Amino acid sequence: MSSADTKNIKQIIAARAEKEVMPGQVINVGIGIPTLILKYLDPAKQVFVHSENGIVGMGSHCGRSDADRNLIDAGGGYVGMEVGGSFCDSVLSFTLVRGGRLDLAFLGALEVSRTGDLANWIIPGKYSPGIGGGMELAQKARRLVITTSHTNRKGEPKILDKCTLPLTAKGCINRIITELAVIDIEEGTLVLKELAEGVSIDDVVSKTAAPLIVNKSEIGRF
Amino acid sequence: MDKQITVAEAVALVKDHYHVMIGGFGVPGTPMILVDALLKQNTRHLTLIKNEANIAGIGVSKLVENGQVDSLVTSHLGLNSVVLGMMNRKEINVEFNPQGILAERIRCGGAGLLGFITDIGIDTILRENKQVIKIGERTGILETSLRADVALIHAAIGDRFGNLVYEKSARNFNPAMATAARIVIAEVEKLVEPGELQPDSIHTPGAFVDHMVVIDELTAEYGILEDYVIG
Numbered sequence: 001m002s003s004a005d006t007k008n009i010k011q012i013i014a015a016r017a018e019k020e021v022m023p024g025q026v027i028n029v030g031i032g033i034p035t036l037i038l039k040y041l042d043p044a045k046q047v048f049v050h051s052e053n054g055i056v057g058m059g060s061h062c063g064r065s066d067a068d069r070n071l072i073d074a075g076g077g078y079v080g081m082e083v084g085g086s087f088c089d090s091v092l093s094f095t096l097v098r099g100g101r102l103d104l105a106f107l108g109a110l111e112v113s114r115t116g117d118l119a120n121w122i123i124p125g126k127y128s129p130g131i132g133g134g135m136e137l138a139q140k141a142r143r144l145v146i147t148t149s150h151t152n153r154k155g156e157p158k159i160l161d162k163c164t165l166p167l168t169a170k171g172c173i174n175r176i177i178t179e180l181a182v183i184d185i186e187e188g189t190l191v192l193k194e195l196a197e198g199v200s201i202d203d204v205v206s207k208t209a210a211p212l213i214v215n216k217s218e219i220g221r222f
Numbered sequence: 223m224d225k226q227i228t229v230a231e232a233v234a235l236v237k238d239h240y241h242v243m244i245g246g247f248g249v250p251g252t253p254m255i256l257v258d259a260l261l262k263q264n265t266r267h268l269t270l271i272k273n274e275a276n277i278a279g280i281g282v283s284k285l286v287e288n289g290q291v292d293s294l295v296t297s298h299l300g301l302n303s304v305v306l307g308m309m310n311r312k313e314i315n316v317e318f319n320p321q322g323i324l325a326e327r328i329r330c331g332g333a334g335l336l337g338f339i340t341d342i343g344i345d346t347i348l349r350e351n352k353q354v355i356k357i358g359e360r361t362g363i364l365e366t367s368l369r370a371d372v373a374l375i376h377a378a379i380g381d382r383f384g385n386l387v388y389e390k391s392a393r394n395f396n397p398a399m400a401t402a403a404r405i406v407i408a409e410v411e412k413l414v415e416p417g418e419l420q421p422d423s424i425h426t427p428g429a430f431v432d433h434m435v436v437i438d439e440l441t442a443e444y445g446i447l448e449d450y451v452i453g
Contacts, residue, residue, distance in 0.1 A: 031300075053247040054391055077450050090395045131319065168346065
């Protein structure tokens with residue numbers, strides 16, 4: 001896959017993910033594809049974007065002329081503020097998360113399971129950068145949407161019957177959005193909800209390593 | 223009352239083998255001047271408590287790279303491949319915490335509490351080697367509180383009584399760390415006289431702050447990191 005394709009996949013996922021955001025919500029976007037969602041976010045929805053480093057009402061990434069040395073997102077990128085935004089310390093920032101005030105979180109994934117388990121923080125012996133805020137976001141957001149490529153760099157499915165990697169949180173995922181499909185987790189089962197333009201049911205089934213419920217008449221397009 | 227001391231006097235309070243909390247999340251709120259002075263002083267066998275290790279060549283990463291740090295209690299090192307490499311080669315001990323759990327452990331230390339019980343990580347490997355406690359029908363992990371010998375923090379404005387005001391996302395871990403160490407040292411970008419800060423606008427009351435260092439001039443490390451301008 002070329003880097004242009006990868007970029008395009010990310011944009012497709014981010015644009016679809018934006019539709020998940022309801023007016024007036026408090027949301028958090030993790031590092032990677034989730035961050036791109038802010039570019040598509042409809043300002044009329046008037047949401048509070050929360051950032052782990054103590055921002056409620058964060059804007060999107062800004063250019064050099066607007067960059068403020070004291071204003072970054074949790075991934076280190078320089079950001080702006082939305083009208084009505086505020087700052088808090090790290091304790092209050094995670095009080096918001098663990099206390100259940102976060103309506104919706106978007107996170108990336110290394111693996112997800114049929115029952116909504118998420119693995120995204122460690123590949124033992126290979127990749128262990130730490131936990132960050134991901135575990136608390138995954139476990140405590142009222143709704144968790146995973147935005148990820150459907151397969152990994154080797155072309156292997158990321159959606160599995162059971163995660164092989166250490167978990168971030170168990171049974172935490174509500175919906176998975178990939179460049180191919182929108183899949184919900186309903187009572188421990190994967191249900192195909194939407195297909196991307198030009199993608200067939202067989203494409204999705206062949207790249208998903210877990211049983212997928214398909215009700216042909218109820219599948220939308222994005 | 224005047225809590226202002228020199229940078230050299232401040233870091234002289236930090237001794238070998240100390241546990242040191244350092245404020246900041248990325249560049250914002252990291253006390254770069256105090257960190258640089260600690261580097262120059264070459265204080266060793268430190269245990270650092272900090273959200274991350276900045277990025278390679280900047281801030282606390284320099285202390286780690288210089289071999290001054292035995293252990294790092296942190297949340298995430300994803301932006302620092304040099305420190306991650308040292309961790310993988312076992313040149314430094316790293317204890318990873320969920321970010322808000324790290325903040326809460328510090329808050330508890332500051333509030334005189336021994337620890338708290340949380341369900342964060344209950345279904346993960348974080349549960350291993352920790353005490354699991356049942357409260358009614360719910361199961362949680364005992365997280366112990368954190369305190370340090372010294373906290374080095376950064377604020378935008380301070381007055382001579384030690385009252386502090388932080389700016390934007392540079393607040394992060396600084397207010398909690400200001401409560402959780404035996405000696406609390408704040409570096410401030412601007413010094414004002416007591417009374418100039420409105421009581422309602424003060425983020426950390428001066429009662430928590432032992433000493434204050436006034437930054438003459440911000441070093442380049444406080445500036446914009448060009449690689450992170452991505453808008």
